[in-house]
Amino acid sequence: xGQVLLEIEPPELKFTFELKKQSSCSVHLVNKTDDYVAxxxxxxxxxRYCVRPNTGVILPRSTCDFTxxxxxxxxxxxxxxxxxxxxxxxxxxxxxxxxxEIMPSSFxxxxxxxxxENKMRVILVSPPHFPVPQPINGALKQEPVYEAPNLKxxxxxxxxxxxxxxxxxxxxxxxxxxxxxxKLNVLEVKLNEAENTVTRLKEENGAAIQEREKLxxxxxxxxxxxxxxxxxxxxxxxxxxxxxxxVALGYxxxx
Numbered sequence: 001x002g003q004v005l006l007e008i009e010p011p012e013l014k015f016t017f018e019l020k021k022q023s024s025c026s027v028h029l030v031n032k033t034d035d036y037v038a039x040x041x042x043x044x045x046x047x048r049y050c051v052r053p054n055t056g057v058i059l060p061r062s063t064c065d066f067t068x069x070x071x072x073x074x075x076x077x078x079x080x081x082x083x084x085x086x087x088x089x090x091x092x093x094x095x096x097x098x099x100x101e102i103m104p105s106s107f108x109x110x111x112x113x114x115x116x117e118n119k120m121r122v123i124l125v126s127p128p129h130f131p132v133p134q135p136i137n138g139a140l141k142q143e144p145v146y147e148a149p150n151l152k153x154x155x156x157x158x159x160x161x162x163x164x165x166x167x168x169x170x171x172x173x174x175x176x177x178x179x180x181x182x183k184l185n186v187l188e189v190k191l192n193e194a195e196n197t198v199t200r201l202k203e204e205n206g207a208a209i210q211e212r213e214k215l216x217x218x219x220x221x222x223x224x225x226x227x228x229x230x231x232x233x234x235x236x237x238x239x240x241x242x243x244x245x246x247v248a249l250g251y252x253x254x255x
Contacts, residue, residue, distance in 0.1 A: 005037050005090045005116045006030065006058070013086060015070050017124040024069040027088075027120075031058040035092045038102050041066060045084040055102050057093065077124070086120040 007030040015023040031037045041054045050069045058064045068086070089107050091114060109115050 004032050005092065006039065006088070006118065007032055008088060008118050008120070011118075012121050012123055013068055014123045014125060016127050017070075017073070017076065017080065018127050019076065020072045020074065022069055022072050024067055026065050026067050029058060029064045029066070029088075031060060031062050031064075033092070034060045036060065036095055036097050037090050038093045038097065038106055039064070039088060039090045040102070040107050041068075042087040042089065043084060044086075045082075047071075048084060053099070056099050057097050057102065080124045082122050082124060084122050086122070088118045088120065090116045090118075 009028045009030070010025075013025055013027070015025060017023060029039060037058045039056055039058065041051045043049050043051070048071055050071065052067050052069075054066070056064055056066070091107060093102075093106060107115055
């Protein structure tokens with residue numbers, strides 16, 4: 001993968017060394033891509049240093065800083081040199097990935113994942129309150145600056161050869177936006193269907209209410225007709241009854 005993921009400034013860790021005092025230096029990371037890039041900081045001497053944060057995610061074209069603190073030392077190293085090494089690993093991650101989602105497997109080179117690795121060497125410098133160098137015999141005697149051995153001596157693996165890098169397809173913002181639009185369209189269609197269903201149910205409920213009211217009115221009319229028929233037929237039955245009674249009385253009175 002030819003594209004550089006991170007720009008690191010400074011390219012080396014410089015500590016002001018004083019006995020029994022901590023020393024810190026800050027490292028500035030710049031994401032040079034249009035992707036989300038995760039980083040992880042490793043060291044060969046984890047007991048001597050504290051890195052905060054040691055992992056994180058940098059947004060596209062954004063920056064991030066981490067601080068390396070060297071713990072207080074009881075004795076100066078031989079010749080003011082340390083063999084400690086640092087390695088900054090970086091890789092492209094999915095759009096929207098958060099810091100807490102970064103896992104150790106994110107920096108695995110399995111399946112052809114591209115992992116960019118940048119080595120950082122350690123340099124020890126004398127504290128600023130040391131005497132200022134004075135010219136000796138017309139030449140300026142420089143305060144010595146000590147640095148760690150060359151990076152080629154580091155035990156940290158730095159294999160840059162990647163298999164199948166050309167098959168790596170990073171997630172892009174445009175693709176994710178299109179996916180979100182598609183999901184929104186699907187949700188909108190479902191919402192319209194739900195609204196149509198609610199409207200249809202309301203109409204059916206209104207029709208059922210009207211049908212019930214109509215049926216109630218028909219029952220009331222039917223009852224009224226029945227009562228009217230009973231009132232009309234009562235005198236006729238009464239006349240028939242009185243006729244029968246009259247005939248019976250006549251028969252009894254005139255045998």
